[in-house]
Amino acid sequence: MSTLLALPVVLPLLAAALLVLLRGARPGVRHAVALLATAGFVAIALSLFVSAAAGHTAVLLMGNWRAPFGIVLVLDRLSAWMLLLTAVVGAAALVAAILGRQARTLHFHALFQVQLAGIAGAFLTGDLFNLFVFFEVLLAASYGLLLYGGDRQMRRASLHYIVFNLVGSMLFLMAAGLVYGVVGTLNFAELGVLAQGVADADRALLRTALLLLLVVFCIKAAALPLGLWLPATYGAAEAPVAALFALLTKVGIYAVLRVFAGALGALQPETSLLDLSLVLPWAGALTLLFGAFGALASHHLRGVAASLVLASAGTLLLAAGLHGGVATAVYYAAHSTLAGAALFLLADAVRRDRGAMVDQLSPAPAGARAGLLGTVFFVLAVALAGLPPLSGFIGKTMLITELIGARYGLALVAVILLASLSTLMALSRAGSTLFWHTLPAPAAQPRAQRHPRAALISLGVLLAGLLALALFAGPAQRYAAATAQQLMDGSVSRAVLAAQPRPQPGRAP
């Protein structure tokens, strides 16, 4: 069972290598290989999810060294949930890229697979330094994917994105080095145990290291002062790539949950080395407001989508910083990733449907599929704004229930409601301009690009995921609650440290 754990990283990497070798082959062959690899990824993620849902913690000791010394991959409920989310969004984005003809460029598929490997690795790794390595893998692939499309706005955005993330990586190295220097381990499981016993003289140094680490994770999660790169970058990327990027901010949130809520117990104020119960919720709240107002100020549907990804990252940080909010963050992460990715794909479909007016928010003659796209938009808007009966409403209700009675709870509730109102206004404005306020069609209507109807399949997959989250909200919430419980009670750490290497025939232990 536990050997299966390496596959979400190994399979995409092998596929990427094969795809690089196949660069001379016909596009159909490359599409087929990429689809097969991604289908395999989905199958593995599904089987890992089923095993984790039963409560098993799988530990794989790479190189057969005992846990704090060697590289270790760990699968618990949180990793399995995020992995499944990655598989769904990745598959949808890949299908959209193939059918929407964005995947024809050389090496698109290879970079896409490397990106999947990096994300999966970040969700599975059990130590801080490999978290850094997988961050770099997914970032390197994202630089490449971002550059496809190649107009000057995008190159400009990628230059800023690369420089910013490179500085973030340097900070990550410093933080990881300091943690190692003070505590003497990089393994999450051992870190949780040893960090509590650090000598008083070194506590300030350790706190500095952890705050540096928090800054790095907030760069990935695009928290407010560090997230200003996100709207420009995501707004400039090709739609399937942007849909996949909707996952990248969640990697930052995952890291916050894993390290601070999980390993260090930073959400239990009385035992904690570092109290984040004030910083995280307010950083999240400000990011949420910024994203919601940004959506109101956008001129393009893509811009609205990018701002809403920022807002959802804010909501997640807010939830992640509350003591009882981890379950909410887990549920809301799935909802917001699916909805954000779907909005990027929808913006692309609208852009092609409206011809010369693209997805600009100003009246134009209605496109050929305005009815269908408008319906999809309506469903998405209901989900994103947090209106009943879809998953956004359930997530927000969980969050607000959690906030009542928390420190500054009512102020945070006010921020959330204000941001919801702003999101709702932005989406109603976008919807009514794009689909209702249409001009009469000119006699000879120039059709810029025919968007293949099949490309709407991936939109359908994402919508089905959203509906499933709403329909099966009960089981999903129970899973999220069990995830939070497992993350905070230290059972994962014990399982990691107890894992024994396999006996090797013919070699002395």
Add this chain to the structure above:
Amino acid sequence: MEALWASGIGVLVAAGVFLILRSRSFDVVLGLTLLSYGVNLFLFSMGRLGGAAPIVGGRATVFTDPLPQALVLTAIVIGFAITALLLAVALADSVTEGTDHVDGEPGEQRLLLSGQTPPAPNTPEASP
């Protein structure tokens, strides 16, 4: 030793940060390189300074911690690769734009390659 080491890291990081804050992409790349040197030295010193034997061989009784050395190697390789990628992007950008200002503004210095006509001044992009 400690003072020398610490001030070396400090100077490298300070110079790196200064260069990153400048407005030309070449300076920014140089700054990132200096910053990564500083970070690598810092990582290396996390195994404690002091000159014990390396862990190979097995004859010494006191070893230096090998882990930071492994970390530094990994960090160097990754930093090198990403910096190369960044240079390629910056170069493509400055050749097509005619300026290597990080925000693409027509700065004082225009980059002219041999045989290239001066590019037209940048006009603000009309929104599509």
